């Protein structure tokens with residue numbers, strides 16, 4: 047999986063404008079689409095690799111965490127920075143992160159909304175390899191995937207899905223609850239104020 051929404055951005059995460067003053071007719075589709083993407087990618091029976099060729103905050107980091115292996119190009123940033131926006135990474139974002147890094151590192155990263163540089167991410171295990179550029183990331187991804195030629199596909203698939211079973215089952219059984227938590231959370235005035243402030247910060251940074 048390799049994305050490119052700009053030359054330096056793998057994925058900027060969720061569109062904050064969908065959460066800031068959310069439109070009631072769009073918010074359900076917005077969140078259920080994200081749930082379905084996560085179910086499909088995290089629960090994919092295929093081996094998956096993220097070739098991360100740009101910054102990867104929040105939802106971008108989540109996409110990569112759905113994969114079994116992450117390869118990242120130098121000098122970018124990655125992390126679940128939700129608390130910096132005054133929002134909370136849902137439990138399935140957290141469990142995705144816990145599939146990659148130890149609880150202690152995850153707690154520190156999540157509560158502080160920390161973004162890691164490529165080198166820092168490698169050190170804590172948030173990514174698995176560093177690639178010199180996108181072509182190298184894709185070559186390394188192919189090498190990772192090629193090892194499965196020697197593994198029985200059913201054995202590999204069942205092993206992966208059994209490891210991920212409880213998180214996947216939780217989502218399948220609680221999509222509606224999770225949607226309602228999201229809608230009521232982003233509807234709170236204090237959350238809207240935080241998002242407004244964060245958006246102002248992004249604009250101010252751009253004006254410099």
Ligand SMILES: CCCCCCCCC/C=C/C(=O)SCCNC(=O)CCNC(=O)[C@H](O)C(C)(C)COP(=O)(O)OP(=O)(O)OC[C@H]1O[C@@H](n2cnc3c(N)ncnc32)[C@H](O)[C@@H]1OP(=O)(O)O
Pocket residue numbers: 052054055057058059060061062063101103104105106127128131133134135136227228231232245248249251252
């Ligand atoms: C209990 C649980 C309950 C549930 C509670 C709810 C849970 C929600 C979970 C949320 C998950 C998320 O993904 S939240 C999203 C988190 N994403 C972020 O924090 C990314 C913020 N953006 C950045 O850091 C940077 O923009 C970055 C991606 C590195 C690119 O930097 P650049 O210098 O290249 O570009 P910029 O100049 O900053 O940005 C270009 C323009 O894009 C806009 N932009 C950038 N990211 C954007 C974004 N995510 N959404 C909208 N717009 C964005 C900027 O405002 C600019 O807009 P103009 O000025 O108009 O051009």
